[in-house]
Amino acid sequence: MNKEKPRHPVEQFLRMDRMPHIWCPGCGIGTVVTSFTEALRKGEMDLDKVCVVSGIGCTGRVAGYIKLDSFHTTHGRAVPFATGLKLGNPELNVVVFSGDGDIVGIGGNHFIHAARRNMDLTIIVVNNFNYAMTGGQVAATTPIEANASTSPYGNFEYPFSIPYLAEASGATYVARWTALHIRRITKSIQEAMAKPGFSVVEVITPCVTLYGRRNRLGDGLNILKYYYDQSEIQHNADPRNINISYQGKLIVGKFVDKEKPTFLDAMNQHLNKVLGDDYQKYGKIREDQQ
Amino acid sequence: MKKNKADPKGVLTGTHFLDGDFSLAEGALAAGCRFFGGYPITPSTETAERFSERIPRVGGVFIQMEDELGTMAVLIGASWAGKKAMSVTSGPGFSLMMENLGLACMLETPLVLANVQRGGPSTGLPTLTGQQDMMQARWGSHGDYEIIAISPDSPQECFDFTIEAFNLSEKYRVPVLVMTDECVGHMHEKVVIPPAEEIEVSERKLYKGPKDQYLPFKPDKDGIPPMVKAGDGYQFHVTGLTHDERGYPVINAECQDWCVRHLVDKIKNNADDIIQIEEDQTDSAEVVVVSYGISSRVAVRAVNKARKEGLKVGNLRLITVWPFPEKRIRKLAKDVKAFVFPEINYGQVVHELERCAGGQCKVVGVPHMGGGVHNPDDIYKVIKEAAK
Structure with a gap:
C-alpha cells in the first residue's frame, strides 16, 4: 500500500504542478494567498462554486496558482470579468484577487462602478505602492515623496486611499490590514466572502525588490515588521481619515460592514414590483430578500 | 455539433415591422442569448434598449456597463458561466472592445458582438453610415488570431444572421462579429420571425470526461476543445498568456507556435463550413x-x-x-x-x-x-x- 506523503494544508488549494511561483523572496503576496486559502478552509463553503479572477501584474498571477476555477484576464478588467461570472451564474462566489495598479489604477473605473452597483464580489487588493511587475513605476497608491522608477525625484501626486474610494463608491464591506496581520486578513476574507455585496479587503504588502529597495526600506522581513509596527487598529474609523503617508502611521481594521441589497437583489425586487408575473426571476433569491 | 430547437420563450414569432437594431436583439434572444452587456453608442443603442425591455420577460440579465472595455470583459465572464452573451456597439466603442476581443479569442470564448458601423475615424459621423471598421474587425486586436464576421443587409438578415452568429460562435469557440451599419440598423422593414421549432440553435460542446482530467484547450478531433462551465467542479484555469492544453502559461516560442496555430487553424481549416456567399x-x-x-x-x-x-x-x-x-x-x-x-x-x-x-x-x-x-x-x- 502506498503511504501518502504528508501534505501542507495549503497544498489542496494550490496548483502544485505550477510551483515554484514567480514571486520574489520576501514578497507579501504569498502571505495573502495563505490567508485566502485559510479562509477557504475555515469558511465551509462549496469550493466548486468559488471562482478567482485576477488581472495583470504580480498579484495578477494569483489566479494561476489557485486550484479553483480561476481566470487570469486583462489589465484592469478583473472586476468586470468577475461581474460577468457572477451575473452569468448567481450561485458562484466570485473573488477578485489583484494588485493596486490593476484594481484602482487602470481598473479604477470598473472598481467604483461595481461598488456603486453593489455587485456581489469579494475584492482582495494587494497594495505594494508601485507597479512591480514592470519594474517599480509610480502608482495611483504611491505615497507622496516615495521614490519609484518613474518618480525618481519622489512622488508628488496625491494617492488614492483604497478604503475611502471603496466606501465612497458604495462598498458594503471594507477592511485594511498589513501582510503580517495573517489571522485578521483570514477573518476579513471569510467575512467578505460571506457578505452579499461588494466587499474590499486591502492588504499592505512589502515589495522588497522594487519599492523597498528604491526607498531603502530594508529586506522583506524588515518591511513586513515595519508596516506591522506602524499600524494601528481602528475599527470603524472614518475612511476619510485613513490616508497613507510615506512611512507614516497605517490605520488598519474593519471600516465598513453594512447591509444593502446587491445588484441582483435590487434587480429582482424592482423588476418584480414593476412587471409582476411577467417578470422571470433570475437566480436563487436569498431568503432575507424574498 | 449539438443542435436544438430554439427556446420558445425568447422567440417573438410573427410578422413584424422592425429596424435592424431591434432585429439584432430579437435574433439574439431567439438564439438563446440570455446575457447582454453594453454601453450606449449611436447608432446601435436601440439594440440595447430592446434587450433591456425584453430580457426581464424572458429570463436573463441586461447590464449597462461603465464602458466598452468592461463590456467585453463582462461578456467573457458570462460566457464562461455558461450563458450565451452579446453586445452591440459602433466605431469608437469597437476600438475600446479590441482589448478584450483579443482575450475572448485567446480564451476561445463564444460570444457575439454586433457593430452598427458609422463614419470614422474618431467620433466621425455618429448618425451616418459607414463600412470603415471592416479591417479592424479582422485585425483590430493585437497579435495573430482568426475571427468570423458576417454582414447582414436587411433587418430580416439582422435577425437571421445573429442566430447564425451565435451558432458559429458556439461551434467554433470564437467571438463572431455581426458587421452591419447605420443604414441597416435604422432601416425599418418586414421581419418574419418563425415559430421556435423551426429555428435551429447550436450549443457549445461540453466536456464529459473525468473531472480531474479536463484540459481547457485540448482540441477534439474536429479541432475544437470542449468547454466546461465555471462552478461545475473542474478547477480549471485559463489565462490570456500563451498557454498549453492545460491552460497553463508557457512562455516560449514552441508553445506560442502551438497556441497561435491552433487559434488560426481552427477557423482556416473550417473555412468551407463557415463561409457563405451569394x-x-x-x-x-x-x-x-x-x-x-x-x-x-x-x-x-x-x-x-x-x-x-x-x-x-x-x-x-x-x-x-x-x-x-x-x-x-x-x-x-x-x-x-x-x-x-x-x-x-x-x-x-x-x-x-x-x-x-x-x-x-x-x-x-x-x-x-x-x-x-x-x-x-x-x-x-x-x-x-x-x-x-
Whole structure:
C-alpha cells in the first residue's frame, strides 16, 4: 500500500504542478494567498462554486496558482470579468484577487462602478505602492515623496486611499490590514466572502525588490515588521481619515460592514414590483430578500 | 455539433415591422442569448434598449456597463458561466472592445458582438453610415488570431444572421462579429420571425470526461476543445498568456507556435463550413461586382442597369466577410476580366480581394467615404469602364 506523503494544508488549494511561483523572496503576496486559502478552509463553503479572477501584474498571477476555477484576464478588467461570472451564474462566489495598479489604477473605473452597483464580489487588493511587475513605476497608491522608477525625484501626486474610494463608491464591506496581520486578513476574507455585496479587503504588502529597495526600506522581513509596527487598529474609523503617508502611521481594521441589497437583489425586487408575473426571476433569491 | 430547437420563450414569432437594431436583439434572444452587456453608442443603442425591455420577460440579465472595455470583459465572464452573451456597439466603442476581443479569442470564448458601423475615424459621423471598421474587425486586436464576421443587409438578415452568429460562435469557440451599419440598423422593414421549432440553435460542446482530467484547450478531433462551465467542479484555469492544453502559461516560442496555430487553424481549416456567399450570374460574367452589407443592395441596381445594356455582369455578395472566400475568388479571377468592389470606405476589403485575385484580372474599388450609400450610377460607371 502506498503511504501518502504528508501534505501542507495549503497544498489542496494550490496548483502544485505550477510551483515554484514567480514571486520574489520576501514578497507579501504569498502571505495573502495563505490567508485566502485559510479562509477557504475555515469558511465551509462549496469550493466548486468559488471562482478567482485576477488581472495583470504580480498579484495578477494569483489566479494561476489557485486550484479553483480561476481566470487570469486583462489589465484592469478583473472586476468586470468577475461581474460577468457572477451575473452569468448567481450561485458562484466570485473573488477578485489583484494588485493596486490593476484594481484602482487602470481598473479604477470598473472598481467604483461595481461598488456603486453593489455587485456581489469579494475584492482582495494587494497594495505594494508601485507597479512591480514592470519594474517599480509610480502608482495611483504611491505615497507622496516615495521614490519609484518613474518618480525618481519622489512622488508628488496625491494617492488614492483604497478604503475611502471603496466606501465612497458604495462598498458594503471594507477592511485594511498589513501582510503580517495573517489571522485578521483570514477573518476579513471569510467575512467578505460571506457578505452579499461588494466587499474590499486591502492588504499592505512589502515589495522588497522594487519599492523597498528604491526607498531603502530594508529586506522583506524588515518591511513586513515595519508596516506591522506602524499600524494601528481602528475599527470603524472614518475612511476619510485613513490616508497613507510615506512611512507614516497605517490605520488598519474593519471600516465598513453594512447591509444593502446587491445588484441582483435590487434587480429582482424592482423588476418584480414593476412587471409582476411577467417578470422571470433570475437566480436563487436569498431568503432575507424574498 | 449539438443542435436544438430554439427556446420558445425568447422567440417573438410573427410578422413584424422592425429596424435592424431591434432585429439584432430579437435574433439574439431567439438564439438563446440570455446575457447582454453594453454601453450606449449611436447608432446601435436601440439594440440595447430592446434587450433591456425584453430580457426581464424572458429570463436573463441586461447590464449597462461603465464602458466598452468592461463590456467585453463582462461578456467573457458570462460566457464562461455558461450563458450565451452579446453586445452591440459602433466605431469608437469597437476600438475600446479590441482589448478584450483579443482575450475572448485567446480564451476561445463564444460570444457575439454586433457593430452598427458609422463614419470614422474618431467620433466621425455618429448618425451616418459607414463600412470603415471592416479591417479592424479582422485585425483590430493585437497579435495573430482568426475571427468570423458576417454582414447582414436587411433587418430580416439582422435577425437571421445573429442566430447564425451565435451558432458559429458556439461551434467554433470564437467571438463572431455581426458587421452591419447605420443604414441597416435604422432601416425599418418586414421581419418574419418563425415559430421556435423551426429555428435551429447550436450549443457549445461540453466536456464529459473525468473531472480531474479536463484540459481547457485540448482540441477534439474536429479541432475544437470542449468547454466546461465555471462552478461545475473542474478547477480549471485559463489565462490570456500563451498557454498549453492545460491552460497553463508557457512562455516560449514552441508553445506560442502551438497556441497561435491552433487559434488560426481552427477557423482556416473550417473555412468551407463557415463561409457563405451569394452569387448571381457569375459563371458567364466578364465583370463581377463584389459587395457586402448595405452596399450589396445598392450594387444590385448598378448591375441590373449594366445588364440591360448587354454587359455580362455577375454579382457576388459576401455574407461572411471574414474568413474571406479566398478559394472562390481565386477560381473566379481566372475567368473574369475584372472585379468591381464598392465599399463605404476608402478601400479596405478590396485589398483582400486584390490579394486573392493575384493579378489574374483587374480589381477596381469604388470608394465612398461614408455618410451615405453609393449612387448606383457611380458603380455602374465603374462596371462599364471595367468591362472594356
